[in-house]
Amino acid sequence: MSDQSTNAMVELIKVSKTYRPNIRALEDVSISIRSGEMVFITGRSGAGKTTFLKLLCKMELPTKGLVEIDGLDIRKMQGKRLSLLRQQIGVAYQDFKLLTDRTVAENISIAMEVSYLKQQIVRKRVRALLEELDLSDKHSSMTGDLSRGEQQRVALARAVANSPKLILVDEPTGNLDATSTGLVMDMLAALNNSGATILIATHDHTIYRDVDHRLLELRSGQMHQLRDGVMQ
Ligand SMILES: Nc1ncnc2c1ncn2[C@@H]1O[C@H](COP(=O)(O)OP(=O)(O)OP(=O)(O)O)[C@@H](O)[C@H]1O
Numbered sequence: 001m002s003d004q005s006t007n008a009m010v011e012l013i014k015v016s017k018t019y020r021p022n023i024r025a026l027e028d029v030s031i032s033i034r035s036g037e038m039v040f041i042t043g044r045s046g047a048g049k050t051t052f053l054k055l056l057c058k059m060e061l062p063t064k065g066l067v068e069i070d071g072l073d074i075r076k077m078q079g080k081r082l083s084l085l086r087q088q089i090g091v092a093y094q095d096f097k098l099l100t101d102r103t104v105a106e107n108i109s110i111a112m113e114v115s116y117l118k119q120q121i122v123r124k125r126v127r128a129l130l131e132e133l134d135l136s137d138k139h140s141s142m143t144g145d146l147s148r149g150e151q152q153r154v155a156l157a158r159a160v161a162n163s164p165k166l167i168l169v170d171e172p173t174g175n176l177d178a179t180s181t182g183l184v185m186d187m188l189a190a191l192n193n194s195g196a197t198i199l200i201a202t203h204d205h206t207i208y209r210d211v212d213h214r215l216l217e218l219r220s221g222q223m224h225q226l227r228d229g230v231m232q
């Protein structure tokens with residue numbers, strides 16, 4: 001491995017993803033994302049943004065090519081090693097994937113169960129996350145009863161609850177007004193400042209317009225770099 005890639009958190013080498021029967025979602029994508037970077041990935045609907053994020057947490061396997069997370073070939077990760085890796089990756093899905101018959105607090109706490117934290121610490125962390133995202137009054141509501149914008153913020157809180165080193169967020173502000181968008185982006189910026197690597201797939205140019213992080217665009221299955229990033 002070259003020196004440059006030793007501190008890569010995400011490394012894709014000539015990755016293609018074809019869905020049956022013949023949908024070429026990604027073609028020959030090679031990209032390296034350094035540990036501690038915050039990167040925005042844009043592109044038209046259907047360009048492959050969600051597919052790209054799914055490859056990084058092994059929700060999908062590449063048809064061709066190599067995907068490495070923190071220097072480890074994700075294809076070779078199975079069983080306990082894969083679970084350990086997944087504990088280090090927080091994902092806020094585009095379709096949220098919340099347990100709709102559980103409360104907001106339960107949904108977020110579940111993400112922390114694997115780390116054997118004391119209940120008191122879990123409860124404190126849940127309250128702090130809800131406060132940060134202006135959701136304190138929804139603590140004990142069923143997530144199925146929430147608005148889409150509220151559900152979106154719960155999905156983010158769950159993704160970051162365990163302080164993962166890699167955070168993947170798919171359209172985090174699609175249902176949010178400007179104020180809530182600000183809260184979400186402030187939270188992600190703070191996590192990035194504390195060292196997390198963050199990848200954000202988004203159509204929302206307002207969230208990447210005024211920051212100096214790297215900006216990538218997926219177009220016809222290929223990754224283009226629109227803007228270089230400045231590491232904080
Ligand atoms: N499970 C699947 N089976 C077949 N085709 C799929 C599957 N998942 C995605 N696709 C197709 O792959 C392409 C890329 O989809 P993807 O969801 O990655 O796009 P996207 O950039 O996230 O779009 P959006 O902005 O609408 O969320 C699309 O043509 C989509 O229809």
Ligand SMILES: [Mg+2]
Pocket residue numbers: 049050051094170
């Ligand atoms: Mg998508």
